[in-house]
Amino acid sequence: MRRGFRQSMAWLHTWSGLVTGWVMFCVFVTGTATYYRTDISLWMRPELRAAAVAPGVAAERGAAYLKVHAPKAVSWFVSLPQEDRPLIGVYWLDSFEAPIRQASLDAETGQPTTARATQGGDFLYRFHYELQMMPMLGRWIVGASALVLLVALVSGIVTHRRIFADFFTFRRDRSAQRGWLDAHNVTGVLALPFHLMITYTGIVTLAFTLMPWGIASAYRGDEMRFYVEAGQTPAWRAAAGRPAEALPLAPLVDRARAEVSEPLEMVIVNNPGDAASTVVAVFEEPKGLAHRHPQVAFEAVSGEVVARLGTLKPAAHAFTSFLGLHEAHFAGPALRGLFFLCGLMGSATIATGLVLWSVARAPKPGLAPGFGLRLVRGLNLGTVLGLPIGIAAFFLANRLLPVALEARAAWEGGAFFAAWGLAALVGFARPHGRTWREMGTVAGLLFLSLPLVGALTTDRGLDFVWFDLAMVAIAAGLGSGAWTLSRYEDVRRTRVARTAQTLARA
Incomplete structure (x- = not known):
């Protein structure tokens, strides 16, 4: 622990956020996408038409x-x-x-x-809470990470004594660390109620996985009777x-x-x-x-x-209300869109926090980074940009794989993990600053290609125009982020070069 309560909370926020950040970034991104799970599933099966069947x-x-x-x-x-x-x-x-x-x-x-x-949007939905692992193992990992994330959120609120003042401050030109900190604060505070709600309700929905002992003890293994008595x-x-x-x-x-x-x-x-x-x-x-x-x-x-x-019985009604709030089943188009934007900000909050950790611990000019910092940087690249590359490859595989291919849905999932794994390896192998720009550009180009590939491989015309526009918007966000990072890296290299010249003259 550190001196004083706020310093202790700052230490807790930093390390709890880092330990679970990579898992929770994946959970937030895929969970945000599943607010439009049915739209994704329709896009991934363009042969289907509405059928009027009683x-x-x-x-x-x-x-x-x-x-x-x-x-x-x-x-x-x-x-x-x-x-x-x-x-x-x-x-x-x-x-x-x-x-x-x-x-x-x-x-x-x-x-x-x-x-x-194809698994369609269900692939991302199940990844969101099972990580495409064995169901119980994946849910335990996600549930435990969500518990730690809730700790990180609460400790972050305690740490930031100027939390609302920082919301209106964005000093991107002061320094890379200051810019990442402000971006972390803005995205975190702007959707803070959503972040707390979605994390807590996510934990509640996994309660029977994380704490199964009550039902097991009261019903002695007869779980079906529990659901019958609850009215479900x-x-x-x-x-x-x-x-x-x-x-x-x-x-x-x-x-x-x-x-x-x-x-x-x-x-x-x-x-x-x-x-x-x-x-x-x-x-x-x-x-x-x-x-x-x-x-x-x-x-x-x-x-x-x-x-x-x-x-439902009162307790079951409360539980299903938390589930409905988490999945936004009650939401109309406008509110669902707001949930989606808040999910994106949650993803950005985690991503900027991960990058901020490594930026704050960057070595002084002329010194090589240690193993721990290199590991965190590689994991940051492989997660923050590798996951979007994997999702884009998943969508492209849906359009490019032969329709009659055996085990086709498994091949789509394989494309997702293969592209993600390759991107992660590149993140460890290439120079750190340059790789952010390169991988961000690749991710943007992959998403930008989706509307074109969709138009060339299907005959649905403008049926999926909203999906195509969303892909273009994601491509623009990734591309602009890549070039912003490139500008920061250019400024950093210039400062390093000037420092080296100054030291050489001294």
């Missing part, structure tokens, strides 16, 4: 596919086509221990879609072990839609083909903070309603 008909088509390909599954899930996702998604569990399997069907025919295979899902009915013919899904879907005004999102069939089978109609969440889904459950054989879910 929900009951879509449910029947999904069930018909599952009867052939998953007759012995314990559960079927049929995701119905929406305006922002004009496909029928089918998912099934062969057993409770087995992973979920899935397929995408054409809404018009019920056959596997010929649209390109109907009770599971054990299979009777006797086959029985279920009613068609379409009439049950129509009855459920007559009770709930929200759009139908998914149909779940538990124990398909069994006498104790149930059909659950799951609707989109109503407008509001709480991320809850009204549900109507039927006996599949008799058609009798066995459960209606719409109101």
Whole structure:
């Protein structure tokens, strides 16, 4: 610890921000992108067109596919086509221990879609909280990093006694360190309420991962009962072990839609083909903070309603409100855009903080940087510019890989990690100051090429004009940043040269 409370908080802010900064920068960037996850997914499947298919008909088509390909599954899930996702998604569990399997069907025919295979915006969404690792490991890393980031935010507030005065101060020409500090302060203070909210709610959404002991102790491993008592899902009915013919899904879907005004999102069939089978109609969440889904459950054989879910228990309502606030499900276009801008400022706050750490510890002219500083500089380059390069490569791979390529979605993810890894290696291998300019320019050119590549490889015209404009804006931001850094580096080299001349004359 350092002398005095504020000095101790400054030390805590510096080192907690550095230790988790690289992870949280990736989390902030990909999380910010997922405010437009559905738009990204639509762009990445340009073959899809909106299809006017009744929900009951879509449910029947999904069930018909599952009867052939998953007759012995314990559960079927049929995701119905929406305006922002004009496909029928089918998912099934062969057993409770087995992973979920899935397929995408054409809404018009019920056959596997010929649209390109891709994870779309879901790739960035899952990276945001799992880092594309094993789910539990990734969530633990993100959750622990978010806890430390919350400490960094609070300690930063305590440290900056002139926090609001610094918001109106930007002295980019004083020195590189002063300019980075002011940029860090401005982006941090301007969206400070958002930074605190998004970090805290992110921790809350991972609470069951970080602190699973309460449920495990109270329910002795029967987690399903916890969700039933919270009002989030109907009770599971054990299979009777006797086959029985279920009613068609379409009439049950129509009855459920007559009770709930929200759009139908998914149909779940538990124990398909069994006498104790149930059909659950799951609707989109109503407008509001709480991320809850009204549900109507039927006996599949008799058609009798066995459960209606719409109101959550108070604790579950509070939890789902935090989840809804974090993911901005309640937000209209303007508010979603504001969340996106605040997310960008959060990313900039972390990035400028990481760079500021290395700038403040730069060696005096003529001295070589130590191993620790070289490591931090390389990680900064590989994260702050390597991640955008990886995202641009991910988008370009979506347009350039053959549509019929086997395991195509995996190849897109491979392009993301390969480009990111290569950029990180370059960041360690090349001279530090020059590499910021070079990698920033490359990242900007990659994003700038996306509208051109999209126009040459699809026939959608201006359907994705907003996405293209966003890519141009990102390219402009990266390019201007690269040249600003270049100017700082030129000024630094000039000062170093003058200092060396002065010392030589002395």
